[in-house]
Amino acid sequence: MAEPTPSTENEPVAVASRIPSTDLLGVYRMMVTSRVVDERCLTLQRQGRIGFYVPMQGQEAAQVACAWALSPEDWIFPAYRELGVALTRGIPLKLLLDQFIGNAGDAMKGRQMPNHYGYRAFRFVTASSPVGTQIVQAVGTAMAARRKGEPIVTVTFFGDGTTSSNDFHSGLNFAGVVQAPTIFFCQNNQWAISLPREKQTRSETLAAKGVAYGVPGVVVDGTDVHAVYAAVVQARERALAGGGPTLIEAQVYRLGPHSTSDDPRRYRSDAELNQWKAKDPIARLKSELLADGQLTEEADRDLWESTKSEVSKALAAAEAMPPVDPRTMFDDVFARLSPQLEEQRLSFEELPSPNPVRT
Amino acid sequence: MAEPTPSTENEPVAVASRIPSTDLLGVYRMMVTSRVVDERCLTLQRQGRIGFYVPMQGQEAAQVACAWALSPEDWIFPAYRELGVALTRGIPLKLLLDQFIGNAGDAMKGRQMPNHYGYRAFRFVTASSPVGTQIVQAVGTAMAARRKGEPIVTVTFFGDGTTSSNDFHSGLNFAGVVQAPTIFFCQNNQWAISLPREKQTRSETLAAKGVAYGVPGVVVDGTDVHAVYAAVVQARERALAGGGPTLIEAQVYRLGPHSTSDDPRRYRSDAELNQWKAKDPIARLKSELLADGQLTEEADRDLWESTKSEVSKALAAAEAMPPVDPRTMFDDVFARLSPQLEEQRLSFEELPSPNPVRT
Amino acid sequence: MTELTLVQAVNRGLFEAMRSDPDVLVLGEDVGVNGGVFRATEGLLKEFGEERVIDTPLSETGIVGAAIGMALYGLKPVAEIQFVDFIYPAFDQIVSELAKFRYRSGGQYPCHVVIRSPYGGGIKGGLYHSQSPEAYFAHTSGLKVIVPSNPADAKGLLLTAIHDEDPVLFLEPKRIYRAVTGEVPDGDHRVPFGLASTVREGSDVSVFAYGAMVHVAAQAVDALATEGIHAELIDLRSLVPLDEKALLASVEKTGRAVIVHEAPRFCGFGAELAAIIAEKALYSLKAPVVRVTGYDTPFPYALEHLYLPNMERVAHAIRKTAQAA
Amino acid sequence: MTELTLVQAVNRGLFEAMRSDPDVLVLGEDVGVNGGVFRATEGLLKEFGEERVIDTPLSETGIVGAAIGMALYGLKPVAEIQFVDFIYPAFDQIVSELAKFRYRSGGQYPCHVVIRSPYGGGIKGGLYHSQSPEAYFAHTSGLKVIVPSNPADAKGLLLTAIHDEDPVLFLEPKRIYRAVTGEVPDGDHRVPFGLASTVREGSDVSVFAYGAMVHVAAQAVDALATEGIHAELIDLRSLVPLDEKALLASVEKTGRAVIVHEAPRFCGFGAELAAIIAEKALYSLKAPVVRVTGYDTPFPYALEHLYLPNMERVAHAIRKTAQAA
C-alpha cells in the first residue's frame, strides 16, 4: 500500500487558506463526534439494534475539513460513508439515528439501509447504493444552479474504487466540457472492499485521471485538515469564478471494515493497518491543538465524554420513536398514488393479518 | 477544428518501422479500393439498392496502414466504419456487398444494417451499433488469448466520440490493470455526427486519456500511412513483449456525411471540409509513389478503372443472390431452437400469407 | 389547429413548453445545431440558445445523470436518447436513480425528467435501430411510460409529460414520425395520462395496441369490418399509468381480446394486459387472449416486414379470436 | 451426496467445473482473496490462481464486457455480479451484446458467458440489495434465465449453465443462501434446463414459484393442506427456457392458478405465466389467475416483511382461488 503523499500536485496550497485557528476546535469536535457515532453504531449493529452499518474511521479529517470549507448553500452529493460530512453540515444526530433504525422519524421513511440518507433542507442529497451515480448528477445540479444564476458549487464524494464507474467517466467529462462548478472529492481510502488501490487502476494517482477530461487534479494528504481545507477552498473559488471543476484526491485509509458485513482480515495485513493507525487524523489534530494550547488533555476527555452522552441521548430519543407506518409503503412512488397502487394499498390493508410476522 | 498534429506524442517513431517500400503499392491499392467501394455504395444507397451506408472517406490511410501492421492472427474489433480494415484483412468484397444488401449470402443472415458485419474466419468480430461496446470486449479476448498462450494482440477501432462511452472507460482501465495485449485505435475524425471534437471532451488530446489508466498514448497523423504503421507496429511489439496496451489517436477527417442519413452541411463549414480535402490521404500516398517511381499517372488511372470494374463484378454477383430465407429468422437466438421459438416458427410458417407485403 | 406530422408535433410541443416555462431545457446528442437526427429539436437552439439546448458528449449515462441533477435543482430537463436502442448505457441512472429518487428520499427529492426517444421498427433499422423496450420500463416502479400514436396525442401527451411531477419515458414511434399526419391543436394542448382512446368502436373483439401498431391494427380492423367482424380498437397511449378501466370495460363488452405490440412476446407489455384480463375479466372471456407481437428473437433487418405484426397477421388473429368457441 | 447450504452448493459447482475444464474461469468484484462477499467463490483463488480467479476493478460494464471477449475466444467465463441490483451498469453489454452476439453474427460468434448473481429480498437489504429483476432478462431474447431454490438444483443447474452453449443469467436467492440446506450429489451433477419440478402434488390449485418464494409457498401449501385444500406447488427453476408443458398440465388438472414472485407485479414474470395460461389453458380455468408478488414500489427496507409475499398472503390467495366459483 502506498503511504499518503503529503504534498499536493499541480496546485500549491496557499497558506492563506489554512483553517482559521478559531475554527480548529470546531473541526476537532466534529471529528470526535464522527468517531463516537461511528463506534456506537458498530456496537448497535452487533447488538442487533440497527441492521447494518458502514463505518468511516480514518476518514474524519478529509470529510470534516472538506465540509467545513463549503458554504451551507452548496449542494452535497454523498456516497454511503459520509457521516463526517453530514454532521459538519449540521444534520441533527437524532435524524441520522432515526434513519439507521428506519423508524417513523426517518426522513427516508424506512426505505433505505442505514447510511443511505439525505435531507433536502441541508442540501444533502439522498444517497443510493450503486457507486458513482451521484457523480454525474452533481454535475447536472451545478449546471442548473449556474443557469439559475446562483453562486454555489456542488460537491460529490466517492471512493477510489468508484473512479472505475461509468458515472465517474461521464461526470468528469461533462464537467470538463461545460466547465461545471463541481468539486469531485475522492476519498482514496486505499481499498474498494477487498481490492487494493493498485489493482483498481494503473493510473499513477487518482487525481491524474483529471487529465483525461481537462479537469485539474489535486492530491492531498487526507489526514491533514489544513491540506484538505485549502484544496477545497481553492477548488471552490475556481469554480465560482467560472474556472470549472476540480478533482481532489484525499489520501486516507479506511481503518475499519468496509461495512459490518465485511471482515478485512481476509484481505489486508495488520502491519498495514497499524501503519495507518499511527496516522490517525484525530490524534494528529489533537496534537496540534494541544501544542498551540487550544486543548488540554482534560478538556479532551470531557469532550469525548460529553459527546458520548449526547449520542446516548439522541439514541434514546431515536429508539423511542414508533416504527414506520406500513401504509406509507405505497407513497412517493409517484407524486400521487396511481390507481394501480391505490388498489394494491387497499388489498394490502385488507389482508387477513395486516401486520404479519416475518416469514 | 484543430488541424492534424503531424508529430507523435510520448513515443518516437522508429524509422525502421516505416512501411516497407515494396508494400507501399499494396497499401495504396487497398486505399483506392476502399474509396471506390465507398463511393459506389453511396450511389447504391441513393438508388435504393442498399438501405443505408456509412462512408469512411478520409480515413483510408489510418485504416489500411493500421491493418497492414497486424498479423492475420490478431483479432479485430471494429466499429461500423472500418471498410479499409476489412478489405486489408482480406475479406472478399462480394461478402461485404452481400451484407450491405442483406441477401442469402450475407454471413450475418440479413439481420444487421449495412456496415455491421464480421467474419470469424478473418478474426474480424461482428460489429454492433451501440458505440464502444467492442472496446472492453477486445480486452477480454486479449486476456483469453494470453491465457491460452497464443501470441496475438487484439485491436479495437472506435471514434473520437466513443471515448466518452462507458466501455472506453472500463476497457482502458481493465487493460491497464491486467496489461492486456490490446491496441486501442481511435480514429479521431473530428466529429461525432454533429458534435465537434472540442465539445466532446476537454482533454487536450484523446491519446492523453491513456494517463487515466496508465496506458501509453500516442497521437499520429492519420493521413500519413507511415506514421500510423509505425505506431501500430510499436504498440504491437510492446503488447507481445508483455508491455501492455497502447492507445493510438489517429487524427483524420470524415470527408463525407456521418451516414447516408446525415447532412453535414447542417453543422460544419465548407472551408473546414476543403482544408481537409487538401490533405486527402490517397492523394498524399499517390504523390509519394509517383515521386519514387512506383506509380505513374497512367498506372494510377488503370488501377482506379480496374478497381471499379472489380467492384461492379462483385456487385453483380451479390445482387444475383437470392433473398434471405425467412425461416432463418428464428435461428441463432440460441444454439438450438427453444420449444417456444419452435412454436413461433411453426405459427409463422402457418400464417395465411407466408410472405406478405410490408404494411 | 395545424396539420402536422408526428415529429413536427413533438417539435411544436417542445417549442410550446420552452416558451412558456424557462425551466424547461433540452439535452442530448445532436439536438442542437443539427436539430436532432430526426429533426425533433429543429429550431430550438436558435430560439433558446446553448444554455437551454445542450449538445452533449456521447454518453447516455451522462445525459440522463446530468438531467437528474438538473431536475433535483428544479429545472425540467427533456433528455433525448437518439434511438431507444442506445438507452441501455443510461439504464442504471434510469432504473436505480431516476425511478427511485422520490421514493428513496421519502419524498424529499422528486426527480422530474422527461426522456424522449424514437423507438420501434419499420424503418429498416435492423437490430439496433428498431427495438421496443417498453416492458423494461413499465416494470420499473416509479416511471411513467407514454407512447403516442398520432400527432395530436404526441404534442398533448408530451406537454403533459413536461408538466408532470414524475419521471416520464416518452417513446416516439419513429416509423410514423412522418408517415402519419393530423390536425394538432395550437397552444398548450394537453392530453391526460392514464386514459386510453377508442380508435374504433366494436362489439365482437377488443384489440389493444399503441404506437405505430395502432395504425396496423386499424387497417386490420377496417378490413375485417367488410367481413362482418366488428372489432373495437383501443389505443392505450399511456402504458404507465394504465387505463385498466378501459381495458376491462372493453373486454367485458366483447369477451375477446387481441393484443398487438412490436416487442418480443415473452414478458412483453402484452403479458401484463393478458394477466390483468385473466385476473379481472376472466368470467367475461369467451375466447383465449391472443397476442400478436414481434417474435422472441432480436430484431432482424432484412426480414423486419415479417417480424413486425402486419395487417395480415393482426387480421388473422382477430378473425380467429372472433370465431373461437 | 453431501449436506450443503445453497451457497456451498454453488461453490462446489464452481470447483467441479473449474477442475474438469481449464477453460472455465471466474471474474468479478471481491471474488478472489475475499472469496466473494457471500463466500460463493471461497477457496477458488487458492486452487486455481489469479489467472482463473480474477478480482476485477469496480465496473460491471467491464466485468461483463471482458467476459464476453473471453467467451468469443472460447473460454467459459463465469462472471459474478456482487448483487443483482448492481447489474445495471452492465445492462448494455448484456442486452445489446451478450444476448445478441450469436444472432447478429449469423451464428458465427456464439457467446457463452454465465453471469451469477445473488438476488431477492429477505436479508434487510433495502432498496438496493433486494431487487428481483428477472423479468428484464426474461424479456431479452437470447438469454437463458435460471433460478434455483435448493442446494441440489443450485449445483446441478449451475453446472448445466457452465456447460451450456448460450449465455445464462443465474440468479441465486440470497435469502436462502444459508437458510436452506440439503443433500447435494457429488461430482458432475447436472440438472437440465427447461424442466420445472413438482414440489407438492395437489389437485385443487396450481401454485407456481421460483427461488426463495418456493419455500414461502410450500409453507402456505402445507398449512392449507390441514384445511383440506390440496394445492400443487411447482418450482419453475428455469424461467427461460420455460417449461410450458408443466405449467399448462398443472393448470389443466386443477383449473386454478396462483403465481408467486418477489418482483413487482406490473410486467413481472408472473404476467407472462398468466398470459400463457389465458392463451393456452383458458378453457380449463375455473377461477381468475392470481398473482402474489412484491408491490409496484421500489423495495422498502423496514417493511420488507410486508412487501414480500409471505406465508399468510400466499395462503390467503390460494384459499380465495380454491374457493372462487
Ligand SMILES: Cc1ncc(C[n+]2csc(CCOP(=O)(O)OP(=O)(O)O)c2C)c(N)n1
Ligand atoms: C455499481 C456497484 N457495484 C458494486 C457495488 C458493491 N460495492 C459497494 S461499496 C464497493 C466498494 C467501493 O469502493 P470505494 O469506491 O473505494 O469506496 P469505499 O467503500 O472504499 O468508501 C462495492 C464494490 C456497488 N455498491 N455498486
Ligand SMILES: Cc1ncc(C[n+]2csc(CCOP(=O)(O)OP(=O)(O)O)c2C)c(N)n1
Ligand atoms: C451508445 C450509442 N449512442 C448513440 C449512438 C448514435 N451514434 C451513432 S454513431 C455516433 C457518433 C460516433 O462518433 P465517433 O465515435 O466519433 O465515431 P465516427 O462516427 O465519427 O466514426 C452516434 C452518436 C450509438 N450508436 N450508440
Ligand SMILES: [Mg+2]
Ligand atoms: Mg475505497
Ligand SMILES: [Mg+2]
Ligand atoms: Mg468521429
